[in-house]
Amino acid sequence: MDVIYDWMMSSWINGLVVDYPWTWPTLETLHFLGLCLLLGALLIMDLRLIGFQRTIPLGAVHALTPVAVTGFAINLVTGLGFVFGDPETYTANYAFWVKMVLVLLAGLNYAVFALRVEPSLARLGPRDAMPLSAKAVGVASLAVWFGVLAYGRLLPYVGG
Amino acid sequence: MGILAWLEASGLAEWVRTSTVGYPLMITAHAIGMAVMVGLAFLLDMRLLGMFRGIPFPALHRFFAVARAGFAINFLSGVALFTTEATTYVSDFMFVSKIALVLAGAATALWLQAAVGRDSTSWSDAVAPGAVRLVAVLSILCWVGATITGRLIAYL
Numbered sequence: 001m002d003v004i005y006d007w008m009m010s011s012w013i014n015g016l017v018v019d020y021p022w023t024w025p026t027l028e029t030l031h032f033l034g035l036c037l038l039l040g041a042l043l044i045m046d047l048r049l050i051g052f053q054r055t056i057p058l059g060a061v062h063a064l065t066p067v068a069v070t071g072f073a074i075n076l077v078t079g080l081g082f083v084f085g086d087p088e089t090y091t092a093n094y095a096f097w098v099k100m101v102l103v104l105l106a107g108l109n110y111a112v113f114a115l116r117v118e119p120s121l122a123r124l125g126p127r128d129a130m131p132l133s134a135k136a137v138g139v140a141s142l143a144v145w146f147g148v149l150a151y152g153r154l155l156p157y158v159g160g
Numbered sequence: 161m162g163i164l165a166w167l168e169a170s171g172l173a174e175w176v177r178t179s180t181v182g183y184p185l186m187i188t189a190h191a192i193g194m195a196v197m198v199g200l201a202f203l204l205d206m207r208l209l210g211m212f213r214g215i216p217f218p219a220l221h222r223f224f225a226v227a228r229a230g231f232a233i234n235f236l237s238g239v240a241l242f243t244t245e246a247t248t249y250v251s252d253f254m255f256v257s258k259i260a261l262v263l264a265g266a267a268t269a270l271w272l273q274a275a276v277g278r279d280s281t282s283w284s285d286a287v288a289p290g291a292v293r294l295v296a297v298l299s300i301l302c303w304v305g306a307t308i309t310g311r312l313i314a315y316l
Contacts (some may be wrong), residue, residue, distance in 0.1 A: 025315050035195055036195055036202055036303075037202060038199075040195070040196040040199025040200050040201075040203040041199075043196065043199060044223060047223075052222065053222050055216055055219045056216065059214060061214075064203070065201065114218050128252075146192060146195075149188075150188050150193055152191075153187055154188060157183075
């Protein structure tokens, strides 16, 4: 572990955080904007999967995927900025690990959607009722990602 | 000011400041409301600027309603957070700037929802008129500004 901490704390990212007081609030602000893109896109996509607003074609909602991916990418990069900037604080924090597990669960849920659920949606006509599997991944996605948000916000308050 | 001191001494303010649950619950609710309101605002504005043309404009109506629910969560959690230090926040430049940007953003959302509801069926080729696109850009600027000033309250 010490080797990893030493590596992180001697990184240029760590230098940016330690040497410039504006780095941290900039990372945080970008992290907030990234989560808005991610959750905004997911709200439309997942609510549609649940059967909300069926006048929107499924293909049109699928086109929002790059927005969600962009939001996630911004947060992955800024998240690495946080962890490299202060590795010992984060890795000692229970809420950080729960948040990371939830992100992995969200990824698993997306894999289930892409590999099993999405192909079955091809045979649906416009405005058809959504199958239970689609509703389940939609609900799971929103629940897990809002859980990520909650644990992220609570990081300073849960502590080690 | 009397009313601000009264708010700051209220049971609500005391609960948010001192209970184990109060402050973390309020800031978590505030983050959720932000994700819903600002996130949907970004997506709705992108649609109105011409992206994602497969989404019919009238279908946006119910998503404006979901965004409003996010705004309501943030209004309530925001008031609760405000009471904890009402007398200080009211003269805090960053806080006052944030509220101005939030109100401006809310105004753009109301205007856009009305425009979409009233006129969008007549927008040819699913392209919104220039005025709508301008307000959509203003909306993005307001909400990005609100997010930045909101974060900076803790720093400056």
